[in-house]
Amino acid sequence: MPTYTPALPHPPAEDGHPADDIRLGDVVRLRKPHPCGADTWRIVRLGAEIGLRCTGCDRKVLLLRRVYRQRFAVRLSRVEGTTER
Numbered sequence: 555m556p557t558y559t560p561a562l563p564h565p566p567a568e569d570g571h572p573a574d575d576i577r578l579g580d581v582v583r584l585r586k587p588h589p590c591g592a593d594t595w596r597i598v599r600l601g602a603e604i605g606l607r608c609t610g611c612d613r614k615v616l617l618l619r620r621v622y623r624q625r626f627a628v629r630l631s632r633v634e635g636t637t638e639r
């Protein structure tokens with residue numbers, strides 16, 4: 555039996571992508587506005603999928619991280635009290 559080396563549970567982070575510099579509670583603007591007209595979203599979940607809650611209609615969506623990266627435009631605000639590092 556050949557020894558099977560499992561893949562790393564998490565692929566190496568693609569450093570430097572601004573879309574990855576997010577924390578729960580951050581508000582971001584996406585390139586594609588929600589049908590309700592709002593284009594800002596609050597981060598409600600971080601993982602393989604990014605959970606976003608529309609600030610206009612309060613609806614929640616999950617985006618695959620790579621999809622989220624493509625749609626990310628800019629981070630607008632960060633929740634007070636979170637400490638860097």
Ligand SMILES: [Zn+2]
Pocket residue numbers: 588589590591592608609610611612613
């Ligand atoms: Zn909306």
